[in-house]
Amino acid sequence: MTRLHPAVLFTALTTLALLYLPMLAVxxxxxxxxxxxxxxxxxxxxxxxxxxxxxEIREATINTLFLAVVSTLIATVLGTMLAIALERYPWSKRxxxxxxxxxxxxxxxxxxxxxxxxVVVFGVLRQVFAIFEAGMFTxxxxxxxxxxxxxxxxxxxxxxxxxADLDEAARDLYADYGYYLRRILLPLLAPGxxxxxxxxxxxxxxxxxxxxxxxxxxxxxLPLFIYASVRRGVTPEIHALSTIIFxxxxxxxxxxxxxxxR
Amino acid sequence: xGKLIVWFGELATPGQLYRRGLWWLLxxxxxxxxxxxxxxxxxxxxxxxxxxxxxxxxxxxxxxNFRRVLGYGVFGFTLDxxxxxxxxxxxxxxxxxxxxxLAFPLAFFIASRPPRTRYLWLALVIVxxxxxxxxxxxxxxxxxxxxxxxxxxxxxxxxVGEGQGLYPSAFAVYVGMITAFLPFLVLPLFSSxxxxxxxxxxxxxxxxxxxxxxxxxxxxxxxxxxxxVGVILTFIPAMGMFVIPDLLGGSRSLLMGNLIQQQFxxxxxxxxxxxALSIGLVVITLIGLAIYRRQxxxxxxx
Numbered sequence: 001m002t003r004l005h006p007a008v009l010f011t012a013l014t015t016l017a018l019l020y021l022p023m024l025a026v027x028x029x030x031x032x033x034x035x036x037x038x039x040x041x042x043x044x045x046x047x048x049x050x051x052x053x054x055x056e057i058r059e060a061t062i063n064t065l066f067l068a069v070v071s072t073l074i075a076t077v078l079g080t081m082l083a084i085a086l087e088r089y090p091w092s093k094r095x096x097x098x099x100x101x102x103x104x105x106x107x108x109x110x111x112x113x114x115x116x117x118x119v120v121v122f123g124v125l126r127q128v129f130a131i132f133e134a135g136m137f138t139x140x141x142x143x144x145x146x147x148x149x150x151x152x153x154x155x156x157x158x159x160x161x162x163x164a165d166l167d168e169a170a171r172d173l174y175a176d177y178g179y180y181l182r183r184i185l186l187p188l189l190a191p192g193x194x195x196x197x198x199x200x201x202x203x204x205x206x207x208x209x210x211x212x213x214x215x216x217x218x219x220x221x222l223p224l225f226i227y228a229s230v231r232r233g234v235t236p237e238i239h240a241l242s243t244i245i246f247x248x249x250x251x252x253x254x255x256x257x258x259x260x261x262r
Numbered sequence: 263x264g265k266l267i268v269w270f271g272e273l274a275t276p277g278q279l280y281r282r283g284l285w286w287l288l289x290x291x292x293x294x295x296x297x298x299x300x301x302x303x304x305x306x307x308x309x310x311x312x313x314x315x316x317x318x319x320x321x322x323x324x325x326x327n328f329r330r331v332l333g334y335g336v337f338g339f340t341l342d343x344x345x346x347x348x349x350x351x352x353x354x355x356x357x358x359x360x361x362x363x364l365a366f367p368l369a370f371f372i373a374s375r376p377p378r379t380r381y382l383w384l385a386l387v388i389v390x391x392x393x394x395x396x397x398x399x400x401x402x403x404x405x406x407x408x409x410x411x412x413x414x415x416x417x418x419x420x421x422v423g424e425g426q427g428l429y430p431s432a433f434a435v436y437v438g439m440i441t442a443f444l445p446f447l448v449l450p451l452f453s454s455x456x457x458x459x460x461x462x463x464x465x466x467x468x469x470x471x472x473x474x475x476x477x478x479x480x481x482x483x484x485x486x487x488x489x490x491v492g493v494i495l496t497f498i499p500a501m502g503m504f505v506i507p508d509l510l511g512g513s514r515s516l517l518m519g520n521l522i523q524q525q526f527x528x529x530x531x532x533x534x535x536x537x538a539l540s541i542g543l544v545v546i547t548l549i550g551l552a553i554y555r556r557q558x559x560x561x562x563x564x
Contacts, residue, residue, distance in 0.1 A: 004374050012371035015364045019390040019441055022401020029404065038409055082290035089283030090269055090276060099287075102294055108494070110502025110547070112519050116540050117301035119526050120308055120533060145297045148290055164270050171271030177282075208396050208505060213526060227396045230509060234400070242397040249392045257385050 023246050030239035047240040054237060057225065064221040067136065067211075068204040071143035076197040078144070079151025080189070086152070087159035088167075106149040115213035118142045122214065135216030142214040143204045150203060151196035158192025198256040202249065309537040319533060327538035343521075350518040351546060353507075354500035357439040358447075361496050362489070364440070365447040369485075372448075373455045384452060391445035399509045402438050403429055406510075430512035438506040443499065447492035454488025486558070493554060501547045518543050 004012075033042040051057060086099060106114065118138070125132040132138060170184045186193075208223040215224055222245065229238050266275055309327050312320040333343045372383045390398065405412055406428035416422045428434055458481065466480035482489075504519030518539065525536025 004371060008367045008370060011364070011367040015368050015444065016386060019387070019444065022398045022405060022441070023390060023393060024401075025405050026397065026401045038404065038407065078290040078293055081286045085283050085286035085290075088270060089279055089286070090267070091283070099291070102291065102299070106294070106298060108498055110498055110519075110543065112502040112504060112522055113305075113540050113544060114298070116522060116526055116536060117305045118297065120305050120537070121297065121301035123533070124304065141297060145294065148294060152290070168271030171273075177272075202392055206392055206394055208394060223394050223396050226394070226400070227505075230396065230400045230403070238400075242394075242400070245397065246393050249394075250389050253389050253392050254385060257381065257388075 023242075026239050027243045027246070030236065030243045032236065032239075035236060047236040048244075051237045051240045051244075056220075057222075057237065057241060060220045060222045060225040063136070063219055064205065064223075067139055067143060067219075067221060068201050071140050071147060071204050072197055072201045074140070075144045075147035075151050075200045076193060079148045079196060079200070080155050080193050082148065083152045083155035083159055084185070087156050103149050103152055106146050107153075111146070111207075111209040114146060115142070115210050118145070118210065119213050133216060134214060134219075136219045138214045138216070139211060139219055139221075142210045143207065146207070146210060147200040147203055150199050151193075154196035154199060155189060155192045158189060158195075162188055195256060198252065202252055202256070205245075205249065305537045305540060308534050309541050311534045311537075313532045313534050327535050328542075330535055331538045331542050346516055346518060346521060347542070347546060349515070350501060350543075351550065353435065353439065353517060354497055354503075354550070356436065357443060357500045358493055358496045360436070360440045361444050361447045362493065364444060365451050365492065368444075368448050369451040369455045372452050373458075384449070387445050387448050390441075395442060395505055396509075398442065399438050399506050402434060402441075403509055406431075406434050406437075429510050430515065432511065432515055434510040435507050435515050438510045439500060439503065442506060443496045446495040446499070447489075450488040450491040450495065451485060452488070454485040458484050490554075490558065494551060497550060497554070498547055501543060501550070518546075 029038065030047055031043050031045070032040055033044045033046070034040075082103075086096065086103075091099070118141075122132045122134065122138050122141075166184060166188065167180070170180045175184065206223075208227065211221055211224055212227070215221065220228075222241070226238055226242065229235065266273055267279075269279055272279075308319065310323050310325070312322055312324060312326065314320045331343060333340050368387065372380060372387070375383050404410070407413070408425055408427045413422060413426075413428050416428055417424070417426075422428060462484065463476060463480040466476045471479065502519050504517060504523045507515045507517045507520055508523075522536050522539045522543065524530050525532045525539060
């Protein structure tokens with residue numbers, strides 16, 4: 001690798017700083033005493049204390065985590081099963097092409113289009129089944145739909161890199177299918193499954209568009225709450241909340257990165 | 263079908279394998295078929311339906327919605343929609359272009375770090391991308407409001423007047439979009455830059471190629487696969503974006519995403535029209551990607 005031109009170095013670091021600037025501004029303001037405006041009037045933890053006493057935010061946090069945990073569990077199971085089906089069974093070229101397309105569809109569809117299709121299908125199903133009333137249930141269905149593909153892609157790449165040697169060794173030593181699954185395949189796959197689950201979890205926490213379209217009046221999540229507050233006027237609690245979410249995401253990403261490198 | 267094969271160490275007939283494979287395959291496939299593929303078909307069908315008086319759907323086949331997408335409304339022909347389409351394409355195109363320009367220095371910078379710290383730098387690019395978009399966009403809203411160093415600087419240049427902010431404006435939308443999508447381009451580009459064969463670049467220099475030619479013929483063809491993935495990952499969501507123009511742009515920065523959102527969530531509540539707009543968005547996006555492919559072929563990128 002040749003040495004970098006100073007201009008390249010400068011542009012790179014400026015760009016990187018630009019990515020962090022909005023978060024930094026929010027974080028600084030979350031410690032500012034004043035309720036209105038951007039003037040710095042003194043340091044305070046007040047907004048963080050108020051944040052924890054805010055019932056609406058507490059409920060939104062619980063909703064967000066519940067949604068993320070449940071949808072991640074479902075998507076991880078379904079996605080892992082699909083990955084095993086794709087990588088360990090002799091499908092014909094046509095079937096596997098078709099499956100590949102199905103898998104890339106949620107990845108390349110703009111989220112607003114996917115959200116629109118979900119609104120429509122839930123609207124139709126609602127006529128028949130009352131359970132499809134907009135709320136937590138429809139949100140979970142929506143989140144799982146975009147999570148599956150990402151889990152499958154990660155687990156499938158792990159399956160490919162494992163190769164066939166250990167599978168063959170297990171079978172040569174007379175492992176039956178259940179034993180092979182329990183003691184060979186799933187333990188070997190575990191890092192991939194965990195990485196896929198963490199990606200799905202972060203995607204769910206991060207999602208705004210699908211949530212906005214599928215949410216009901218009683219299923220407010222944090223991103224929706226923040227969006228609503230931004231539109232009607234922000235209180236400094238939102239700054240504190242955003243800062244906490246940012247730090248939590250950062251820890252999650254760094255942890256996932258550690259895990260997937262092993 | 264009765265023929266025995268050895269598959270991953272297992273002796274079985276293809277029929278046995280297919281039967282068991284189906285159990286692994288079906289749950290996720292059925293899920294995606296019911297909640298992704300069929301709904302998409304339903305959305306297409308819906309575009310040919312009609313909105314009833316109370317927002318309900320009347321299934322009579324007609325092309326009215328598509329006429330409205332093109333601008334033929336109840337009050338005659340207007341150019342409003344076509345302007346919105348053109349603005350959407352322009353914003354997505356310029357966002358992608360600026361992201362490409364900014365991603366190159368960043369990708370080369372990360373690739374030039376020693377292996378020990380390289381992935382830490384890469385993680386630094388990913389972290390903001392995992393932070394909720396609404397929060398990041400709100401951060402820009404604050405940075406561009408009156409009284410911040412940014413707006414003071416712009417006021418000194420005479421761009422904005424006294425007491426005005428840098429948002430809402432097209433400029434704010436671009437800054438928000440570029441910073442939001444940059445990681446989409448940096449990640450795939452970096453994975454290509456990391457694998458560049460530098461002896462080829464040295465060869466161009468030995469042959470007295472200019473800097474531009476070294477880049478065009480020594481570097482660009484080698485990073486093309488990553489660049490293409492990045493362009494696709496940036497352009498598609500940029501076309502469908504509505505959060506950033508909603509929060510950072512004024513009424514003159516409306517994009518197709520905003521228009522679609524209004525049909526499904528706003529007071530308008532016109533699903534058939536929203537469906538027709540969605541189809542329009544997908545078609546325009548695909549045309550855009552097709553043009554990129556053709557251009558890329560001409561300069562040997564793909």
